[in-house]
Amino acid sequence: MLTGFPRPLQRRKLVKVAVPKNTKQIQSMPAEARQVVDEIRHADIVVGIPSYNNSKTIGHVVRAAHAGLAKYFPSYNGIIINSDGGSKDGTPEVVTQTPMQDSQLLLLNTPMKPVNRLSFPYHGIPGKGSAFRMIFQMASMLDAKACVVVDSDLRSITPEWFDLLIRPVLEGGFDFVAPYYHRHKYDGTITNSIVYPLTRCLYGQRLRQPIGGDFGMSQPLLNRYLERDDWETDVARFGIDIWMTTIAVAEGFKVCQSFLGAKLHDAKDPGADLSAMLQQVTSSVFLLMREYENTWRGRTGSEPAALFGFRYDVGLDPINVNLDRMLTAFRKGAEDLGDVWKLALRPDTLAEVKELARTAKPGDFHLDDELWVRIVYEFACTAKSSRLERATLLKSITPLYLGRVASFVVETAEMGAAEVEHRIERLCLKFEELKPYLINIWFGETPAAAAPPQSSAPGAEQPEQMEV
């Protein structure tokens, strides 16, 4: 059980937003869900699980949630809500029918209190964001003090995860709890190469897994999410995680991280939907950059976010990546997509990319940090001003991203976890160092001012210090 939160906590002053039950948001909920909410009326904790064809793994997640609520929050009313995207493999049935017989295994003195388990199909654009929306609506209507969402394909989830994600909200005064996992060095490459460094550099908070997918939230933050009107953008799909994190960080909600151990999930095809996934995530990041441009413009450097949980090392499953395929995609991208990249990249950046693609060899391939940061910044600026072609532009990043991943794989082939973390830290510092360049090109300053920097500031390489 988590203890030892600093008290008294200075919670950010927030206007509590009451969400009326007849708003447009609530109307988009399925009638059956509304009916159940009217019957249950109140819950202290809502556990939300989005799903789509996850019958193999969701039973384990539901059991962990049930046990977590029973073990760590026995005096609270908990409810588990599965928001399903129309699974054909019986996922909703698994949620509602999974037997809960873990009292003895968990060494509980009292029998486990029954926890309501509900499963509803969500309405709207198919995607994780729409699934979350229904969960948030129900949590808000149930006046939940805390809401936690977890992925349905997790194999490594334990009851402790719920304690770690909920208690900082209920007892620590935090509004947003992001996960902190041990992951294989090649896992979470969009996080490591784009989302974490960029979010950290922009908003100044070192949330290591901003799109981890498992989050704890307070009621005020939940209501803030619900009052926004951009639910039917890429937020409805894979953009939801970074959207949640960015709003929490940019709007000054109190954020922290909880160490959850290893993140192991169901195996899947790593290439499936990559370009759509990348486009949705980057589109969300870049659009939020526009919204919060006055917030991030003045922020310099970054500071570590509070990290809770007992940190321990874990063994991780090996991850195979196909270096040749990634390099081929990068080379072919440079051949085919030059006309599209020309819209986003400045001539010198494009020339460097093309030269790199021309000379790329698997053994010593290296896409420089500075070049990568410039690519990301320049795409961000173009995405801001090109509304119609934004999706096409952002989908064209895929080969560049694969090139960057290939470079990372080559560089870190012999590295251990700590060295890899150090390597990611170096990239983050490069993002921070080149932030003036981003500000120049974003706010349309003179071409001379927007010229890419030629040298790196020395000596800023300090690995992230974490509070445990």
Next chain:
Amino acid sequence: MIRTLEQLLEGVVGGIVTQLNNLLPPLIVAVFLFAVFFVAAVLVRWFLTKAVKGARMDRFLKEMGLSNMLADRGDVHTTPLVAGAAFWMILLVGALIGLSLFNTQLTTRMVEATVFLFPKLVTAGLIMLAGAWLAQFLSRSVLVWTHNEELPAPRRWAAATKVMVMFIAVVAASEVLGFAPHVFFAAFVIVGSGAVLAASLAMGLGGRDAVRRYLESREAAKLDREDEKSLWNHL
């Protein structure tokens, strides 16, 4: 003999004098009017350049991708475009009024033709512009999509899309202008049918094997990825 020549010359000179008497006054007025319209056009252009900022329009052009179509680096500003258009419009009106002063059959026909053709020209121009914009937008989408889907020859797919859309725009514009509409339409039908026929023949004759090989390689790549099915999660 000399008398005859004199008579001829007198006739010619008389004719010229008569023509001059008829045409010189309207010509002088026409030149004066044209000069007045020229000055007005210059003034309007100057006023528009100073008064209209057009920042919102510039942003719109950029957001819609029109800037990149009109200029290589997308540095298009609406103000000089609008001012230039107004300048040439005023000059055109001045020229037409000047021509109409001559009141001859030829000038009347020229003025009428211009007045009637102008809206059609503008419409056709807009169709071509929209076609070019759509062609660019679709070809880029096709290019990125075919590349990401690892389909063969993405640039050819993109070029084919562009040509197809532009061809449709040309057919539509020629319809509006009434310029050989049947020829363009027939060409469109022939090209479209030809493409379908060629594709069918290719599939029927040798292409079937190529398609099979391609599908097999796709399947093999898919199986490879199945083998690679792992814990690698990009997010």
